[in-house]
Amino acid sequence: MLVGLLKLIKQYIFRRELDLHQVYGGKESWALVTGGSDGIGFQYCIDLAKRGFNICIVSRNAEKIDLKIQELKQILGDQASSLKFRSVVADFSKMSQISQYQELATKVQDIDVGMLILNAGTAVFGKFQNLTDQEVEELVNLNAIHNVYLFKVFVDKLYLRQKRSAVVLLSSALGLSPVPGIAVYSASKAFLRHIGIGVGKEVRDKIDIQTFVCGQVNTSLNPGQASGLKTTAVMSVKNSLRDIGQDLATAGPIQHVLQGWIVKNLSFGVDKIMLKAAEKKSIEISAKKIQ
Numbered sequence: 158m159l160v161g162l163l164k165l166i167k168q169y170i171f172r173r174e175l176d177l178h179q180v181y182g183g184k185e186s187w188a189l190v191t192g193g194s195d196g197i198g199f200q201y202c203i204d205l206a207k208r209g210f211n212i213c214i215v216s217r218n219a220e221k222i223d224l225k226i227q228e229l230k231q232i233l234g235d236q237a238s239s240l241k242f243r244s245v246v247a248d249f250s251k252m253s254q255i256s257q258y259q260e261l262a263t264k265v266q267d268i269d270v271g272m273l274i275l276n277a278g279t280a281v282f283g284k285f286q287n288l289t290d291q292e293v294e295e296l297v298n299l300n301a302i303h304n305v306y307l308f309k310v311f312v313d314k315l316y317l318r319q320k321r322s323a324v325v326l327l328s329s330a331l332g333l334s335p336v337p338g339i340a341v342y343s344a345s346k347a348f349l350r351h352i353g354i355g356v357g358k359e360v361r362d363k364i365d366i367q368t369f370v371c372g373q374v375n376t377s378l379n380p381g382q383a384s385g386l387k388t389t390a391v392m393s394v395k396n397s398l399r400d401i402g403q404d405l406a407t408a409g410p411i412q413h414v415l416q417g418w419i420v421k422n423l424s425f426g427v428d429k430i431m432l433k434a435a436e437k438k439s440i441e442i443s444a445k446k447i448q
């Protein structure tokens with residue numbers, strides 16, 4: 158208990174972010190951000206561009222990425238002219254084989270990726286039985302397969318760079334315990350945590366993997382005011398960046414340490430809330446089908 162408390166004080170009061178560009182970047186280094194066109198991923202793009210990384214966004218919609226790159230340039234102001242931006246279109250929910258990820262990687266084989274942010278993801282509420290086959294396949298492909306397969310096709314290149322490399326895997330507090338009503342999401346995020354921490358220990362001499370056990374963040378995936386346990390993408394990413402290269406896993410903002418504790422230790426309450434939400438969602442979907 159005391160050791161845990163001292164660790165938290167060190168992390169949240171005394172720790173300073175590494176000079177990420179110095180550690181992971183070079184003259185022409187890139188941060189590749191999956192799902193960088195919105196929410197938490199877009200915030201990584203802003204923050205890593207500010208630290209001097211060129212930005213490559215990978216998501217489904219070319220026009221949306223272009224608009225976000227324009228927005229990013231506006232945010233960066235004069236600094237934007239010294240950086241490069243690139244978009245790659247991919248729908249991870251439809252990709253289930255490593256060969257498809259190798260093909261995707263050829264589109265960025267000419268750039269030096271120093272930071273790989275494996276962030277794209279989504280959630281679908283509903284009891285497992287009520288999800289369609291397609292929903293289950295797409296959830297697994299997007300939330301578990303994409304992160305691991307894309308990392309797999311990058312791992313040798315990242316390992317062989319002269320500088321260290323960093324990888325962020327966007328897990329979730331909902332992966333800390335099996336959660337009904339959103340079980341596929343919960344399981345996929347647990348999978349990411351296991352693989353992130355396990356492989357993180359294997360490659361730590363050259364690659365810093367951060368498993369981000371993220372709590373609630375106000376984004377289009379989880380709309381509603383940020384307050385209490387729900388934070389903003391700005392807070393969330395700021396805390397993730399502070400811990401890269403320092404811990405194999407982080408909860409991000411301090412309130413998400415508490416959120417993780419609740420999911421792990423008060424699962425009876427969490428189960429009730431999530432099952433109710435899933436039930437409500439199923440009723441809404443059935444009502445829509447009838448209309």
Ligand SMILES: NC(=O)c1ccc[n+]([C@@H]2O[C@H](COP(=O)([O-])OP(=O)(O)OC[C@H]3O[C@@H](n4cnc5c(N)ncnc54)[C@H](OP(=O)(O)O)[C@@H]3O)[C@@H](O)[C@H]2O)c1
Pocket residue numbers: 191192193194195196197198215216217218221247248249250251276277278279280299327328329330371372373374375376377378379
């Ligand atoms: N928000 C939270 O409370 C919360 C909590 C814990 C963990 N997380 C995790 O954080 C990550 C980001 O979530 P967010 O809240 O920022 O979500 P968001 O605002 O909905 O953004 C999701 C991003 O992923 C992209 N994306 C979605 N489906 C995709 C697909 N099939 N193929 C490629 N790209 C796809 C989206 O772009 P397009 O739609 O244009 O393709 C968008 O850029 C997710 O992994 C999520 O599970 C979020």
